[in-house]
Structures are given as C-alpha cells and as structure tokens.
Amino acid sequence: MVSEQAVDRRTFLKLSAMRAGAVALSGGGVVAAVVGPRPLGVSAALQGDKVELAFPEYPDVVIGNLADIRPGEPMFFDYPQVGQRNMLVKLEKPAEEGIGPDGDIVAFSAFCAHMGAPMDEVYNHEHGILGPCPLHFSTFDLSKSGMHVMGKAVQHLPQVVLRVDGQGAISATGMYGLIYGYPANLLKLDGGN
Ligand code: FES
Incomplete structure (x- = not known):
C-alpha cells in the first residue's frame, strides 16, 4: 500500500x-x-x-527486545512481508542507523543484494560484516549501512529501519533499499496487492 x-x-x-x-x-x-x-x-x-x-507505507512490527539480543548471535525475522527474511544483530561497535544504548543494533536483509543467495551462515562478528556470500563472494559492512565492500554485488545490502521503545521492544518500521527479487518491497508477488 x-x-x-x-x-x-x-x-x-x-x-x-x-x-x-x-x-x-x-x-x-x-x-x-x-x-x-x-x-x-x-x-x-x-x-x-x-x-x-x-x-x-511500511508496517510497524515488533521483532524482538533488547533483553533477548546476544552479541554475535543474529536473530532472524521476516519483514515487511512473510518470506522477506532479515537478520537482527548487535555488532558491539557503533553502526549507521544503529539503535539501543550503544547504537550498535542493526538489521539487514538476509538475501544477498547480487542474486539473492541466503546469507544466514556467513555473519562475521569480529569484523561486523556479512559475507562472503556463498555464491559469488559479495561482502557487506553492517556498520556502514550494508555498504558493499567485495564481490559481484553492485549495491548496498537493504537495511531495516528500527525503533526501540522505553520497554526495550524493537520494531521494524521501514526498509532502505530494494529486497532482492522484488520490484517493490511491499509488492505481493502472488498477484495480490
Ligand atoms: S548471490 Fe551473493 S554474490 Fe552473487
């Protein structure tokens, strides 16, 4: 919508x-x-x-709580639609668009920006990067808005806009960039809308 x-x-x-x-x-x-x-x-x-x-018009969806996040252990969630998989992670270093007391909690699409390969298993906590991608080695800097730093991708990794409330609840409220495979992030690919 x-x-x-x-x-x-x-x-x-x-x-x-x-x-x-x-x-x-x-x-x-x-x-x-x-x-x-x-x-x-x-x-x-x-x-x-x-x-x-x-x-x-992106939906506001609660995806977790500050109390549940462990450094180096990504949490996965779908947003803005079912099947659009993302990862929420505490980097332990300041990040662009980061939230939380240390400004280090960010979320990104778990689909590579090049050809959509799943990147669930290639988070590197020591360097705060996602990659190399298992298909063509693209790597993205999660502290710098998902900036593409290596491999065949030609654009940033889409980043989820986050908000935290006074109780520590974390909500997804929007998305920067286009999720791989979608002409628009909110477009339903089954023919509905
Ligand atoms: S699908 Fe990830 S680099 Fe090609």
Whole structure:
C-alpha cells in the first residue's frame, strides 16, 4: 500500500536533487524512481503538469527486545512481508542507523543484494560484516549501512529501519533499499496487492 502526493515539477526536481538521485522525465506514465545512496522506494509518475509521488507505507512490527539480543548471535525475522527474511544483530561497535544504548543494533536483509543467495551462515562478528556470500563472494559492512565492500554485488545490502521503545521492544518500521527479487518491497508477488 502506498500514499500519494502531487507536487509541481520544480519541487520534484529539487527533491530529487537532494537525494542525489538519477531522474529521467518523459512524456507520461511512470517516469522515474527516486534513487540515491539510501533509496526509500519512492516512485513518481507524470500526470499533466504534476508529478505524483508514491511513498511506501511500511508496517510497524515488533521483532524482538533488547533483553533477548546476544552479541554475535543474529536473530532472524521476516519483514515487511512473510518470506522477506532479515537478520537482527548487535555488532558491539557503533553502526549507521544503529539503535539501543550503544547504537550498535542493526538489521539487514538476509538475501544477498547480487542474486539473492541466503546469507544466514556467513555473519562475521569480529569484523561486523556479512559475507562472503556463498555464491559469488559479495561482502557487506553492517556498520556502514550494508555498504558493499567485495564481490559481484553492485549495491548496498537493504537495511531495516528500527525503533526501540522505553520497554526495550524493537520494531521494524521501514526498509532502505530494494529486497532482492522484488520490484517493490511491499509488492505481493502472488498477484495480490
Ligand atoms: S548471490 Fe551473493 S554474490 Fe552473487
């Protein structure tokens, strides 16, 4: 499910430039996906002289509690849809987008950004990386937003946006980047929507 918002062309281009994204406007229909270093899955379509932006509305889902996390022991959960597997991990070093008292708890897709290989077994706690991938050796730095550091992938590992409340409950609230195999993270591939 998405929410939509109409903006004029000038606002759209400013917004796109702020994201350092690549935008190509054409005569109609879906014209661009706003992309950049931290894409949120925003898409755009030209309607007359207006550009319609569509923002994905991610669910808030409790996925664990601070009290349950052990350093070096990833916890797995599906988000935003069943089958979209992710891992939650306490890195024991500060991380971009990290939560918790030490800012070191992060979550990422467990599917390699290259061709979707499962990466459940290749977490390296000493270095805070995920990889090398069992298929083509891609490796991602979990302290740096899943930055691709080696192998055939050409993009970051998708990162789950996390929030922690006063009782230590950890919620998933969104996703940076596109999960492998999905044209949109919230799109149901069984034909529903
Ligand atoms: S599927 Fe992981 S590097 Fe190719």
